[in-house]
Amino acid sequence: QVQLVESGGGSVQTGGSRRLSCKASGGGFTGGSMGWFRQAPEEERVLVASISWTGFTTYYADSVKGRFIISRDGANGTLLLQMNNLKPEDTAVYYCVKYLNIGFITAREVDYWGQGTQVTVSS
Numbered sequence: 035q036v037q038l039v040e041s042g043g044g045s046v047q048t049g050g051s052r053r054l055s056c057k058a059s060g061g062g063f064t065g066g067s068m069g070w071f072r073q074a075p076e077e078e079r080v081l082v083a084s085i086s087w088t089g090f091t092t093y094y095a096d097s098v099k100g101r102f103i104i105s106r107d108g109a110n111g112t113l114l115l116q117m118n119n120l121k122p123e124d125t126a127v128y129y130c131v132k133y134l135n136i137g138f139i140t141a142r143e144v145d146y147w148g149q150g151t152q153v154t155v156s157s
Contacts, residue, residue: 036060036146038130043151050120050155056113056130056148066134068106068113069093071141072126072153079129079141083115086136093137097123120155127152 042054054070069084083104084093092104103116113130130148133139 036132038132038146038148040128040130040148040151043128043153045154045156046120048121048155048157051116051118052120052153053117054115054128054130054151054153056115058111058113058130058132066132066145067091067136068130068132070104070113070115071129071131071144071147072124073129073150074123074126077126081138081140082128084131084137084139085113091136117153120153122155122157125153125155 037059039057040054046052065087067084067086070082071079072082073079082095082098083102085104085106089106094102101119105114127150129150131144132146133144
């Protein structure tokens with residue numbers, strides 16, 4: 035059974051940075067893609083960034099392009115999301131996900147979810 039455990043959430047001021055980590059176990063780091071969804075209050079979960087198992091294909095939502103960087107450490111089974119120049123609209127619960135496809139997907143297509151970690155950006 036794939037397990038995904040996020041860490042790194044917390045509070046940060048506008049313009050600051052934060053790095054999220056996701057530790058995969060149970061074979062969760064091979065094949066398909068891994069990524070990060072986020073859900074703001076009263077909004078749907080949306081894909082923020084993803085990276086294919088090979089590392090060759092990445093996806094970024096327009097709202098985070100140029101500010102967020104997704105990467106993976108295959109040796110340690112860890113997915114990272116470096117978030118820079120954070121804005122109040124980045125405030126959300128961030129979820130680590132694993133799915134079989136590559137590129138953009140909707141929440142319905144996710145195969146495995148982490149428990150989520152809260153990121154709060156204050157102005």
